[in-house]
Amino acid sequence: MPANYPIQDSSGRQFKTLRVSLTAVCNMACVYCVTPGAIHTPSAEKVLTVEEYLSIIKNIHSQVGLKTIRLTGGEPLLFKELPVLIKGIKALGITDIKLTTNGLKLLSVLDALVEAGLTSINISLDALDPAVFRNITKNQDLRAVLDGIEAARHKGIAIKINTVVLRGVNDHQIIPLLEYASARNIPIRFLELMKMGYLHYNESDYFFGMDDIVEKISSVTSVAKMDRAPSNTATYWQTSKGMVFGVIANESEPFCSDCNRLRLDSYGKIYGCISASEGIQIKHQSAEQLSFSLQNALAQKQEYFTGSEISMKHLGG
Numbered sequence: 001m002p003a004n005y006p007i008q009d010s011s012g013r014q015f016k017t018l019r020v021s022l023t024a025v026c027n028m029a030c031v032y033c034v035t036p037g038a039i040h041t042p043s044a045e046k047v048l049t050v051e052e053y054l055s056i057i058k059n060i061h062s063q064v065g066l067k068t069i070r071l072t073g074g075e076p077l078l079f080k081e082l083p084v085l086i087k088g089i090k091a092l093g094i095t096d097i098k099l100t101t102n103g104l105k106l107l108s109v110l111d112a113l114v115e116a117g118l119t120s121i122n123i124s125l126d127a128l129d130p131a132v133f134r135n136i137t138k139n140q141d142l143r144a145v146l147d148g149i150e151a152a153r154h155k156g157i158a159i160k161i162n163t164v165v166l167r168g169v170n171d172h173q174i175i176p177l178l179e180y181a182s183a184r185n186i187p188i189r190f191l192e193l194m195k196m197g198y199l200h201y202n203e204s205d206y207f208f209g210m211d212d213i214v215e216k217i218s219s220v221t222s223v224a225k226m227d228r229a230p231s232n233t234a235t236y237w238q239t240s241k242g243m244v245f246g247v248i249a250n251e252s253e254p255f256c257s258d259c260n261r262l263r264l265d266s267y268g269k270i271y272g273c274i275s276a277s278e279g280i281q282i283k284h285q286s287a288e289q290l291s292f293s294l295q296n297a298l299a300q301k302q303e304y305f306t307g308s309e310i311s312m313k314h315l316g317g
C-alpha cells in the first residue's frame with residue numbers, strides 16, 4: 001500500500017472508489033427502494049452545488065488517492081449540471097468516472113455525458129415484460145429505458161445491466177434478460193434483494209438468492225463460476241452457451257473483505273459503509289478534520305453486509 005495514503009484499516013482496506021449521490025430524488029418508485037405510499041419530503045439540509053461537490057471530491061482525493069468516482073442517487077440524471085460536474089472531476093485528475101442510472105432520461109443526455117468524459121454506465125433493468133416493469137417501477141416507461149440502452153450501445157460507451165430479483169415478481173424474467181443482454185454483448189448482474197430502508201427489519205418473502213438465480217440459469221445452460229475480481233461487488237459465471245452473468249450476493253456471499261468504497265450523499269455527509277446508520281458531515285471541514293472523519297468512516301466498514309434503515313435512494317445504492 002502506498003505510504004502517502006495512510007488511511008487504511010487493519011484488514012488493509014482503503015478508500016479508492018467514491019460513490020457520489022447527486023440527489024435523493026427519483027423519477028421512479030421501485031418497490032424495493034421506496035416505502036409504499038411514501039411521498040418524497042425534501043430534507044431541510046441544503047443540497048450540494050457543483051462547486052461544493054468538486055471541492056469535497058478534491059479534498060477526499062488528496063487524502064486517499066481515488067481511482068474511481070461513481071455518480072448515482074436517487075436518479076443522477078435529474079442533476080441538471082451533470083456534464084459540468086463530470087468535466088470538473090476529470091480536471092481533478094480522476095479519469096474513471098462511472099454512472100449508475102435507471103436509464104429513463106439517458107437517451108436525451110447521453111451525448112453530453114460522453115463528451116464530458118463519462119467512461120461507463122450501469123443501467124437498472126428489472127424486466128423486459130412491460131407489465132412487470134410497470135409493477136416494479138410504479139408505471140414507468142420500459143421503452144424509454146430500452147431506447148437509452150440501445151443509444152449507449154451504439155455510442156460505444158461501456159455499459160452493464162443491473163437486475164434486482166424478487167421472488168414471484170420478476171424471477172421469470174431472469175432468462176429473457178440474460179438472453180437480451182447476451183445478444184447485445186452487455187454484461188448483466190442479478191442483485192439479491194438488500195435489507196435497506198423500509199425492508200431493513202422485514203423478513204422478505206421476495207428474497208431470491210444467488211443459489212436460486214444460478215439454479216434457474218443452470219436449467220437452460222451449464223455454468224462455471226469465476227473468481228471474484230478484487231474489490232468487485234459481483235461474482236461472474238460463464239455459461240456453456242458463451243453468455244456471462246454476474247450475481248451481487250450481499251446476503252449469500254458478502255464481499256466486504258476487500259471493500260474500497262466510500263459514499264458521499266447530496267448533503268455533504270460521508271458513509272464508510274452502506275450498512276452505516278448515519279453519515280459524517282464533512283462539508284466545511286479542514287484537511288485535518290477531514291482526515292479524522294475519513295478514519296471514522298473507515299471504522300464503519302463491516303465484516304459482512306448487515307443493511308441499514310437508510311434507503312438506497314438516499315445513500316446512493
Ligand SMILES: Nc1nc2c(ncn2[C@@H]2O[C@H](COP(=O)(O)OP(=O)(O)OP(=O)(O)O)[C@@H](O)[C@H]2O)c(=O)[nH]1
Binds near residue numbers: 162194248
Ligand atoms: N454491500 C454493498 N453493496 C454494494 C456496494 N456498492 C454497490 N453495491 C451493490 O451493488 C449494486 C450495483 O452497484 P453499481 O452502482 O452498479 O456499482 P458496482 O457494482 O460497484 O459497479 P462496477 O464498478 O461496475 O462493478 C448496488 O445496487 C448494491 O446492491 C457496497 O459498497 N456495499
Ligand SMILES: C[S@@+](CC[C@H](N)C(=O)[O-])C[C@H]1O[C@@H](n2cnc3c(N)ncnc32)[C@H](O)[C@@H]1O
Binds near residue numbers: 073162193
Ligand atoms: C439506488 S439506485 C440509484 C441509481 C438509479 N436510480 C438506479 O436505479 O440505477 C442503484 C441500484 O440500487 C439498487 N437497489 C435499490 N434498492 C435495493 C434493494 N433494496 N436491494 C437491492 N438493490 C437495490 C437498484 O436496483 C439500482 O440498481
Ligand code: SF4
Binds near residue numbers: 033
Ligand atoms: S432503485 Fe433507483 S430508480 Fe428505483 S426508486 Fe431507487 S433510486 Fe429510483
Ligand code: SF4
Binds near residue numbers: 303306
Ligand atoms: S457492507 Fe460495507 S464493508 Fe461490506 S461491501 Fe458494503 S460498504 Fe463495503
